[in-house]
Amino acid sequence: MAQTYSQPADQHLYEGATCTVSQTWTPNQNGTTFNRNTVFGGCGAVARDVLERVGERVPGRGPGGVFEASKLPQDQKVSKQYPDPPDASLNVPRRGQRAAHNRQLLIDIRNLPEGAEDVRVNQQQVNADEKRVGLNRPDLQYTLNGRRYYIEYEGPGAPRGLSHVQRILANDPYAAVTVVEIP
Amino acid sequence: MILPSDLAGGTTRTVGLFEVDAGALVRWVAHSIGERQYGFLPTATLVDCLSEIPRKEDARDPRRDLVVPLGGWCALLNNGIRGTDVGPLPWKAPTKLGCRAIRAISSEASENPATMLEVYDPASQHPLFRRRLLYAMSDRGRWSFDAEGEPFDFEETENYSKRRIRDRFTPEMLERYLIALGVPMLESAEEPIDGAILVAKQL
Numbered sequence: 166m167a168q169t170y171s172q173p174a175d176q177h178l179y180e181g182a183t184c185t186v187s188q189t190w191t192p193n194q195n196g197t198t199f200n201r202n203t204v205f206g207g208c209g210a211v212a213r214d215v216l217e218r219v220g221e222r223v224p225g226r227g228p229g230g231v232f233e234a235s236k237l238p239q240d241q242k243v244s245k246q247y248p249d250p251p252d253a254s255l256n257v258p259r260r261g262q263r264a265a266h267n268r269q270l271l272i273d274i275r276n277l278p279e280g281a282e283d284v285r286v287n288q289q290q291v292n293a294d295e296k297r298v299g300l301n302r303p304d305l306q307y308t309l310n311g312r313r314y315y316i317e318y319e320g321p322g323a324p325r326g327l328s329h330v331q332r333i334l335a336n337d338p339y340a341a342v343t344v345v346e347i348p
Numbered sequence: 349m350i351l352p353s354d355l356a357g358g359t360t361r362t363v364g365l366f367e368v369d370a371g372a373l374v375r376w377v378a379h380s381i382g383e384r385q386y387g388f389l390p391t392a393t394l395v396d397c398l399s400e401i402p403r404k405e406d407a408r409d410p411r412r413d414l415v416v417p418l419g420g421w422c423a424l425l426n427n428g429i430r431g432t433d434v435g436p437l438p439w440k441a442p443t444k445l446g447c448r449a450i451r452a453i454s455s456e457a458s459e460n461p462a463t464m465l466e467v468y469d470p471a472s473q474h475p476l477f478r479r480r481l482l483y484a485m486s487d488r489g490r491w492s493f494d495a496e497g498e499p500f501d502f503e504e505t506e507n508y509s510k511r512r513i514r515d516r517f518t519p520e521m522l523e524r525y526l527i528a529l530g531v532p533m534l535e536s537a538e539e540p541i542d543g544a545i546l547v548a549k550q551l
Contacts, residue, residue, distance in 0.1 A: 251460040251487035252362070252453055253433075256494065257476070271475040277436045279380040280411070282428060284435055293407040295429045307435075311408040 236335045240299035243289070244336070250297040253285045265347050266318040270305060273316060281307045290315070292337045299336035303329070313340040318347055349523040350534040351416075351423050354457040356398050358431020361455040361462075364424035364438055365531055368447040370417045370545055373424065376444055377413055377437070378547045384411075386547045394537050397544045401427040413547040419532035442470040442477040452526060453483075454519040461486050463517050465525055467497075482525075484517040493517060502528035 257271055270286065277284060283295055284307040290299035291306065293313040305316040315337075317329045326344035333342045352363040366373050378384045389397055394416070401412040404427050416423040425432045434451055441449035453464035462485035469479040480497040491513035499505055502525065508516050527533060534541075 247488050249430075249459045251485050252462045252464060252483075254464065254483060254485070254494075255439075255466070255476070255478075255481070256496075274436070274476060275439070279377070279436060279440060280382060281435045282407075282433045295407075308407055311406075 237299070237332065240290075240301070240332070240336050243300050244296065244298045248296045250289060250291045250295065253283055254288065255284065255286050257286050259287050263320070263347070266304070269318055269345060269347055273305060277307060278309060281309050283308050290333060290336050292340070299332065301329075301332050301336070303333060313337055315340055315342045317342070317344050319344055321346065321348055349454065349519060349526075350394065350537055351425075352452050352454040352522075353519070354455055355537055356395065357403075358458070359398055359401065359403065359425055359427070360432070361458060362432040362434070362451065362453045364432070364434035365418075365450040365452060365526075366422050366424065366438075366441055366445065366447055367420060367449070367530070368422065368441070368445045369420075370415050370422045370543060372445055373422050374415050374545050374547055377415070377424070380444075381411065381413075382549065384547050384549050385551050386545050387551045389414075389544045389546055391540050391542050392544070393539065394534065394541055397541055398425070400546050400548075401425060403427055403431065404429060410549045415545045415547065416534075416541055417543045418534070421531050438466060438468045439476040439478065442468055442472070446470055448529075450526070450529065450531065452522060453485075454522055456519065460488075461514070463519050463522050465517075465522055467529065472497075482517050484514055486514070500525070500528065 255274065257267065257274065259267060259270070274284070274286070283291060284305075285291060285303075286305055287302050288306075289297055290301050290303055292298045293308045293311055303315040304318050307314055315333050317326060317333075319326045319329075326346070330342045330344060333340060350360070352361055354361055374386045378386045389400060397414055397416065401414050404410070407429060409427075411426060413424060413426040416425070424434055424437065426434070438449040438451045441447055447470070449468045451464070451466040453462050455461050462483065464483035464485060465480065466478060467480040468477045470477060472479045474497070478497060480500065482495050484491060484493045493508070493513045493516045495508060504521055504524075507518075507521065510516050523533065
């Protein structure tokens with residue numbers, strides 16, 4: 166049986182009631198601390214804040230405060246040519262991934278609310294309208310109440326976290342992206 | 349095979365199957381997803397029942413679920429953007445309802461054909477209670493096949509090594525597997541269905 170943990174009552178998985186950055190929480194049972202950084206698309210100030218904190222060049226803020234980054238050519242091409250994604254599938258545990266990442270992934274999948282839709286693991290990026298928007302493969306993605314959520318599990322220091330966030334938001338500017346740093 | 353199939357496009361290509369009485373499933377789905385109401389539909393064919401869950405146009409449209417009783421099992425269909433989307437319900441059913449649950453997909457006519465079977469069982473040691481996953485599916489014309497979990501005795505495992513990937517797990521095999529798992533099959537789309545229940549914000 167997977168371990169369980171508690172989260173603030175106003176959150177589902179990593180969603181904050183407001184745009185939050187670098188909050189830390191502790192699972193009940195194993196005492197491990199995870200860092201999480203959530204970037205909400207459609208909330209340009211927060212995206213800017215996250216990028217500035219990590220010393221990254223800040224992209225321009227688009228119309229309506231939407232985070233703006235340039236979409237990669239291969240992502241543009243696939244979203245135009247093949248917008249219909251394949252069926253969602255849950256290939257867990259993922260082969261060749263760190264056991265700790267898989268463990269957290271399974272916990273998060275178990276804790277998804279009943280109303281989550283289009284839950285995908287390690288499949289190409291699909292937005293809330295269920296259109297393929299990129300060739301990249303977020304670790305976990307799902308839709309809840311019309312909003313698309315993406316979660317990436319990273320090793321210590323989250324060396325690739327920022328590039329994952331940038332690419333995901335470039336493909337889906339209104340999404341919420343969470344990077345979970347797992348020791 | 350009617351459920352799942354391409355009978356009504358995306359709405360019937362995926363189906364959630366739950367080994368529980370319809371009342372328990374309906375109460376769970378109605379209360380856990382958006383505090384919704386539920387009510388019986390008059391006896392009608394499957395196609396007529398499906399008219400109660402028209403496809404929604406975007407992710408913010410209200411969700412409507414249809415529960416079709418099938419002997420000791422129930423089929424769950426709904427109006428996701430691309431058709432039925434049962435989300436986490438199959439892997440939550442073993443804990444929430446204490447029952448086996450299945451997500452089954454069969455589509456030969458869509459742009460990305462697929463045959464898929466996911467079986468969830470309260471007795472499984474898998475963290476998601478998944479007992480078995482099998483699929484052969486196409487994406488942009490490329491087929492892939494995968495299998496996870498211990499094969500059931502009834503599985504036609506000799507097919508899994510066929511050269512053509514799409515032949516490794518076919519809709520016909522899926523139908524035989526569902527029957528072997530004890531899921532009653534609808535014989536015809538014209539068969540009158542008694543006791544179908546609609547779950548929605550507004551009935």
